[in-house]
Amino acid sequence: MFKFSWKHLGLAAGLSLSLVVAGCGSDDDSATEDNASDNGEGDTNYSEEMDYTVTAIEPGAGVVQAAEDATEDYDSMEGWEVQTSSSGAMATTLGEAIKNEEPIVVTGWSPHWKFAKYDLKYLDDPEGTFGEAETINTVVREGLEDDMPEAYQVLDQFNWTPDDLEAVMLEISDGANPEEAAAEWIEENEDKVTEWTEGVDEVEGEDIELVYVEWDTEIGSTNVIGKVLEDLGYNVKVSPLDNAVMWQAVANGEADGMVAAWLPATHGDLYEQYEDEIIDLGPNLEGAKIGLVVPEYMDIDSIEDLEAK
Numbered sequence: 001m002f003k004f005s006w007k008h009l010g011l012a013a014g015l016s017l018s019l020v021v022a023g024c025g026s027d028d029d030s031a032t033e034d035n036a037s038d039n040g041e042g043d044t045n046y047s048e049e050m051d052y053t054v055t056a057i058e059p060g061a062g063v064v065q066a067a068e069d070a071t072e073d074y075d076s077m078e079g080w081e082v083q084t085s086s087s088g089a090m091a092t093t094l095g096e097a098i099k100n101e102e103p104i105v106v107t108g109w110s111p112h113w114k115f116a117k118y119d120l121k122y123l124d125d126p127e128g129t130f131g132e133a134e135t136i137n138t139v140v141r142e143g144l145e146d147d148m149p150e151a152y153q154v155l156d157q158f159n160w161t162p163d164d165l166e167a168v169m170l171e172i173s174d175g176a177n178p179e180e181a182a183a184e185w186i187e188e189n190e191d192k193v194t195e196w197t198e199g200v201d202e203v204e205g206e207d208i209e210l211v212y213v214e215w216d217t218e219i220g221s222t223n224v225i226g227k228v229l230e231d232l233g234y235n236v237k238v239s240p241l242d243n244a245v246m247w248q249a250v251a252n253g254e255a256d257g258m259v260a261a262w263l264p265a266t267h268g269d270l271y272e273q274y275e276d277e278i279i280d281l282g283p284n285l286e287g288a289k290i291g292l293v294v295p296e297y298m299d300i301d302s303i304e305d306l307e308a309k
């Protein structure tokens with residue numbers, strides 16, 4: 001599942017070893033609870049260098065709310081600011097920080113291509129503010145099963161792995177346009193697509209609208225399932241919205257469905273709000289995760305290793 005985390009555990013061990021060797025004279029057994037890098041002159045205060053700021057994404061994202069919560073839950077994040085922007089801007093800022101080997105904390109999630117492209121790690125979250133492993137669920141409007149049984153069945157049968165989705169995301173981050181990356185993945189993964197469309201008849205140009213948010217994960221997944229529906233004969237529209245509006249659109253029947261419900265925690269509030277007005281078709285992907293993410297070269301491992309302002 002979290003193949004990147006495992007790989008990076010090894011790297012993290014190597015890194016801390018070299019730091020122990022280099023760090024003679026510093027207080028080796030500083031407890032993480034009391035500001036780990038506040039342990040001797042000359043130590044880097046990453047938090048100050050980062051201006052006590054988390055580089056975040058869109059304001060409506062669950063991971064942004066969780067980061068806000070973390071500033072309350074953790075003494076080490078007292079006085080921190082969660083700076084919102086967009087997923088694209090976050091990725092650019094992360095890339096630049098890494099190029100200059102500067103400290104940075106971002107709101108991160110998996111699956112995501114950034115773990116394949118850079119050496120990154122999740123900060124431990126002993127308070128559980130960012131939740132446990134999650135699923136990404138498919139949610140459709142009431143009445144879809146009667147109105148469009150074929151689309152309903154495909155959406156219900158849609159199921160893939162973090163590796164599948166990451167492959168699509170990597171293509172897109174390397175410059176492919178999302179529709180092309182989706183078409184290519186479909187071509188290369190006929191077995192899977194056949195499972196999703198098993199027992200489903202073709203249709204003749206019926207309109208269907210899927211909604212999503214422009215997060216890298218959702219750009220990948222929505223384009224893939226959209227193309228599968230198109231290949232069955234649907235006239236597919238995919239519309240990017242804000243997170244809360246995406247949920248609302250499915251709940252009030254303006255949109256037919258979405259494959260972007262992160263549960264139980266990330267979108268837990270929205271799920272509770274609309275639970276009675278939507279049809280939850282269950283996970284299309286298992287093993288998703290959100291958290292605070294930093295480059296491997298940073299000598300911290302836990303949110304508790306940050307420092308209050």
Ligand code: PBE
Nearest residue numbers: 061062063109215262290
């Ligand atoms: N994300 C990606 C979303 C869910 C999908 C983690 C940025 C969020 O935080 O709401």
